[in-house]
Amino acid sequence: xGSRTAITVNRPEDExxxxxxxxxxxxxxxxxxxxAVTFRDAPGDRGTEIHVALPREAPRNKLGxxxxxxxxxxxxxxxxxxxYRFKQLVETxxxxxxxxSPEGERAERKLKQRPAQPLKExxxxxAGV
Amino acid sequence: xxANVWSGRNTVQVENVPDPKIxxxxxxxxxxxxxxxxxxxxxxxxxxxxxxxxxxILGHEFMGEVVETGKGVSNLKEGDRVVVPFPIxxxxxxxxxxxxxxxxxxxxxxxxxxxKMFGHSTCGIFGYSHLTGGYAGGQAEYARVPxxxxxxxxxxxxxxxxxxxxxxxxxxxxxxxxxxCEITGGECIAVFGAGxxxxxxxxxxxxLGAERVIAIDHVDYRLEMARNKAGATDTINFDEDPDxxxxxxxxxxxxxxxxxxxxxxxxxxxxxxxxxxxERVKQASRQETDRxxxxxxxxxxxxxxxxxxxxxxxxxLMDKFPMGALMNKGLSIKTGQCHVHRYMKPLYxxxxxxxxxxxxxxxxxxxxGEAPNGFETFKHKQDECVKVVLxx
Numbered sequence: 001x002g003s004r005t006a007i008t009v010n011r012p013e014d015e016x017x018x019x020x021x022x023x024x025x026x027x028x029x030x031x032x033x034x035x036a037v038t039f040r041d042a043p044g045d046r047g048t049e050i051h052v053a054l055p056r057e058a059p060r061n062k063l064g065x066x067x068x069x070x071x072x073x074x075x076x077x078x079x080x081x082x083x084y085r086f087k088q089l090v091e092t093x094x095x096x097x098x099x100x101s102p103e104g105e106r107a108e109r110k111l112k113q114r115p116a117q118p119l120k121e122x123x124x125x126x127a128g129v
Numbered sequence: 130x131x132a133n134v135w136s137g138r139n140t141v142q143v144e145n146v147p148d149p150k151i152x153x154x155x156x157x158x159x160x161x162x163x164x165x166x167x168x169x170x171x172x173x174x175x176x177x178x179x180x181x182x183x184x185x186i187l188g189h190e191f192m193g194e195v196v197e198t199g200k201g202v203s204n205l206k207e208g209d210r211v212v213v214p215f216p217i218x219x220x221x222x223x224x225x226x227x228x229x230x231x232x233x234x235x236x237x238x239x240x241x242x243x244x245k246m247f248g249h250s251t252c253g254i255f256g257y258s259h260l261t262g263g264y265a266g267g268q269a270e271y272a273r274v275p276x277x278x279x280x281x282x283x284x285x286x287x288x289x290x291x292x293x294x295x296x297x298x299x300x301x302x303x304x305x306x307x308x309x310c311e312i313t314g315g316e317c318i319a320v321f322g323a324g325x326x327x328x329x330x331x332x333x334x335x336x337l338g339a340e341r342v343i344a345i346d347h348v349d350y351r352l353e354m355a356r357n358k359a360g361a362t363d364t365i366n367f368d369e370d371p372d373x374x375x376x377x378x379x380x381x382x383x384x385x386x387x388x389x390x391x392x393x394x395x396x397x398x399x400x401x402x403x404x405x406x407x408e409r410v411k412q413a414s415r416q417e418t419d420r421x422x423x424x425x426x427x428x429x430x431x432x433x434x435x436x437x438x439x440x441x442x443x444x445x446l447m448d449k450f451p452m453g454a455l456m457n458k459g460l461s462i463k464t465g466q467c468h469v470h471r472y473m474k475p476l477y478x479x480x481x482x483x484x485x486x487x488x489x490x491x492x493x494x495x496x497x498g499e500a501p502n503g504f505e506t507f508k509h510k511q512d513e514c515v516k517v518v519l520x521x
Contacts (some may be wrong), residue, residue: 002497007434009318010221010223010226011250025345033264042230044312046223047223054136058436062215077241078260080241084240087234087235087403088219088235091219091221091222091234091235092155092219092220092221092222092235092276093154093155093201094154094155094201095238096149096153096217096219096235096236096237096253096261096275097153097238097275098238098239098253098263098264098265098275099186099263099264099265099273100182100185100238100239100259100262100263100264101238101239101263102152102264102463104238105238105239105240107241107242109238109239110148110239110241110242111182113182113183113239113259114136114182114262114263115183115184115185116184116185116186116256116263116264116265116266117132117134117147117184117185117186118146118147118149118150118265118273118310119147119152121147125151125152129150129152
């Protein structure tokens with residue numbers, strides 16, 4: 001289960017499929033790593049489930065296994081970020097930003113939060129505002 | 130601007146920080162005219178909520194004047210007077226569409242942190258740790274309000290700040306606690322905790338038609354307020370007699386209250402000194418995050434088939450939860466951070482019609498610069514403190 005994740009987005013499947021291809025929404029990283037993406041109508045009129053399975057290459061040795069474990073988990077975190085950002089963009093039109101996480105949901109930010117106070121001018125551009 | 134920031138356990142200080150800017154199109158900037166210290170701010174102050182960071186601006190109960198709006202906000206304009214709900218909610222996700230605003234699926238940019246803690250993410254909250262987003266709070270001169278097209282309610286009537294400020298949190302929170310009790314008229318309701326939320330839970334239970342409302346606390350002046358201002362019919366001071374369950378039974382003819390409201394949360398106090406000592410040690414040594422004296426008594430006191438309404442804030446894990454009593458008596462438990470957006474308009478109408486004047490809880494009015502004193506006075510219940518309002 002370590003290389004699979006899923007999210008539900010509150011829109012019909014045809015719309016989700018279209019937006020998934022739209023450059024304004026398309027998650028880049030998920031495309032790059034060649035993950036298997038499937039869409040499924042969510043029960044009870046809840047929109048669409050997006051399932052992502054990361055490709056898994058057989059590790060050549062024990063070291064490779066360890067490397068894959070570390071790198072693999074990192075990329076799954078990135079996939080989760082992208083799915084969440086996609087959901088936010090589709091449902092709300094924007095990616096939620098806080099003062100602690102001004103770029104929006106980012107795995108790298110989880111352990112390196114800014115204090116929750118307004119950004120300085122110099123930080124705004126860096127955060128992509 | 131000036132802002133009250135957390136700088137470690139039991140320490141807040143007023144500092145100069147940059148003014149907030151619009152970060153997203155659905156943001157607005159509000160110039161704050163009144164802001165309050167919440168009982169749940171004390172959990173942060175006392176260091177029991179993880180993921181706080183030095184420099185975090187506190188405060189999630191605030192109101193003021195709109196000074197700037199993003200391109201996506203068309204319902205508000207410069208100069209509008211608004212009260213801001215403490216949960217940040219997008220209004221678009223499945224949860225928001227079902228009026229479950231405090232579990233909005235899109236407003237927490239640290240959802241990964243929250244998922245680790247709670248299994249799922251909950252909404253973003255102003256000034257309430259990084260687990261709920263890392264949003265700057267409202268104990269400041271200005272605040273950025275995300276999803277401003279959904280949250281803030283306009284105040285267009287001749288009402289004072291103190292009459293409407295508590296629509297941001299404690300009035301709806303107390304009201305939701307009473308609403309959970311499914312009052313249809315004639316019930317006995319026990320409210321644990323006569324702090325500000327407890328006062329509004331009592332007042333709301335009375336408004337909804339409860340016949341007997343029993344307030345439980347160990348601070349006399351708060352019980353007095355419960356009786357004289359909020360409308361409690363009976364009070365129990367557990368410092369005088371720690372056996373709250375037995376007293377509630379007697380007060381209800383042996384039946385037990387039809388519903389019990391926990392308006393205490395994770396730092397509850399027991400009248401039994403040895404139990405209190407054990408729990409304090411466990412919490413301080415992080416063997417449990419949540420002390421549970423009030424909730425345990427509430428469950429034991431509730432009549433079979435009754436409702437346990439939990440609006441006090443809990444953060445993690447509690448020891449010795451009386452699951453047997455809950456299960457065998459067939460109780461229902463209802464809980465949650467308040468879905469404030471759901472209640473703001475109807476409760477605003479109640480205030481406008483004069484059914485309730487929420488300003489009755491205010492005991493202290495301080496300049497924002499005095500926030501550190503405000504926290505100490507509130508925490509130690511000095512000077513008969515119930516609610517502190519700060520003026521930026």
